[in-house]
Amino acid sequence: MERLIEILEDIQPDVDYKNCTDLIDGHHLSSLSIISLIAELEDEYDITVPAVEIIPDNFNSAERIMKMIERLQEED
């Protein structure tokens, strides 16, 4: 989780990623940040994030992002 928060802070600083639960709905992460994040996650965690996974529910909090990563790792 700490590594994920580091990645998020690198992409878009000044957000409380530990507590924020509306990263997408609250417009903290723009679509450009999402593009960056996906590229970074794929490199870091050796996963493929298909377009279908790019929904607010999967990106609204660091916890949700982590859950998606774990699920994609399992599916792989």
Next chain:
Amino acid sequence: MQLSSLLLAGQGKSLTSLFSLLYLILFLPFCLVVYSILPKKLKKYFLLLSSFGFFWLISGELVIYLVLSIFSIHYFGIWIDRIGTQMKSAIAELPKEERKAAKQGYIKKQRLVVTLAVVIHIGLLLVLKYSPFFTTNVNMLFEKLGISVKLAIPTYLMPIGISFFTLQAVSYIVDVYRGVIKADDNIFRLALFMSFFPQIIEGPICRYSQTAEQLWNVGPIKYENLTLGIQRILYGMMKKIIIADRLNLFVQNIFDKNAEYEGGLIAIGAVCYTIQLYMDFSGAMDAVVGTAQIFGVKMPENFERPFFSRTISEFWKRWHISLGAFFKDYIFYPVTSAKKMKKLTSNARKKIGNHYGPLIAGSIALFCVWFCNGLWHGSAWSFIFFGMYHFVLILIGNMLEPIVQTVNKKLHIDPQWFVYRLMQILRTTVLVIIGELFFRARGLKAGMSLFGKMVSDFSFTTVNTDLLKELNADIYDLAIVGITLVIVFVISLLNEKGICVREALSKKNIALRWGLLYLLVLYIIVFGAYGLGYQAVDPMYAKF
């Protein structure tokens, strides 16, 4: 006697407007009465029957396009699902290390099927809608190159709403492929999702997961839904027939006479057209949402007060939301998620930073989105220009964002400051109005000349009551439009602040509620633009 005249096929063209007397006095009440009488298990079938009846009355034999589209996605959906089931049972029997390769084979098969389905549906739309535009341009090119070949320009009869139900069909089939939904084996449920009568003409473009189950599980009409639905329809009717239709002749006269008038009047024309388009389309959406609500179905909203937007990008998240969401989910993210694009983003981020890095891949995807958006609206260069205009504006907005933030910080400007926000809203509105000027103009050349005149000759010296009369807009018309706009603005402002006027009213006493409802009906009857001196105006988005 032809079969079509016996069955009234295509004879109910005025039904295209959900505010026509034929719809409001005959079709809808008839549907509501029969729907109420029927037992619960038959209600959904009646909705399906009335939806096809509605389409048949408007489009006649062209209903075949809708029928074929439904059969096609039903078949393709089941095909994709079957491959998925085969994949699951096949890989369950394999050792773990062989599973990945086997899975890839099945996914490839599914991809082929979904591609075939999308090509058939989009291909048909392209042929019907764009082949005349394509051949006209090829002929022009031949002429310029001195080639004496002239291709015959094809003309096709196209059913109304094809641009909307085709996108709905594509979203269904792609969602089945993506595993977001299961393929529907009940063709009647799928047919109702595709054809539900209030939405088939102008949308919203719904996803299967949003409305299919709701429509299939409809029950008895509830009093609350009935009153809220009627209120919503009346509100939309006020927007459409008091504001949009009253502005119609005025706008038509300014745009049809091209750049004859001085720039100030053209600017007024562009403002009025933007208001007309918004009131027409969002009014129609009010009628769609309201009608669906009567049946207990919650439709997705297509507008969220777009003229409160601070940027063009935000504007398009609030205007024609279902189309924007379609492009985002089925074009923007798939393009940016392509392997090469991800690699491009990764490399660019390392070299040019977090903001500009993803901007390259994002801009390529954005270009695709706006090219398609422009084309979706019509087969003309002016529509492509309209798409590119917004693409460039959003691109500039993205590129300047870090600079603006730095300048704001240095000048100690709070972006949440009321005046700053107001300036942003005004800027966005002006940019939208310029875009709509090109959108409404009769071709790109006419748009350019109107814009040129607006910029080079911006004055109001010739605007007087006589000229307004000549343009079919007297002071009385403008005053009614102005007052109604104030009503819409106040309601929108309250909505923007999170206050739902309809809900707040529903808590008031019955006398006040019904009093206001009667007042609204009276207001529409007295001030609506119909009868002598007015033309019946078709829904503006139906032609797209």
